[in-house]
Amino acid sequence: MESRMEGKSRPEWLKWTIRILLAYALVLAVILAVTIIAILITFTFIIIDSFSDTSQLGAISEQYFVPISEFMWRLFTFLVPGL
16 A cells, blocks of 8 residues: 555656646736726726716726736736737
8 A cells, every 4th residue: 555655656846846837827817806806996986987977986996996907917918928
């Protein structure tokens, strides 16, 4: 039984390679999720402004959420080769 377990052990470099790739994918997923949430909040504020005939929420979204979403999208495209 022990010899069977020793034979199935994976090399250490393979374990770390898989961990690093999964961490990279997780970072990309978090960046993309934050970007999508910021864009959705921006569009929601703009739609609310169009129905309520004000521009306060649109100004807030342009001041805070648009730069965040632009930065996160640039970071995402920088981290993904070929985009």
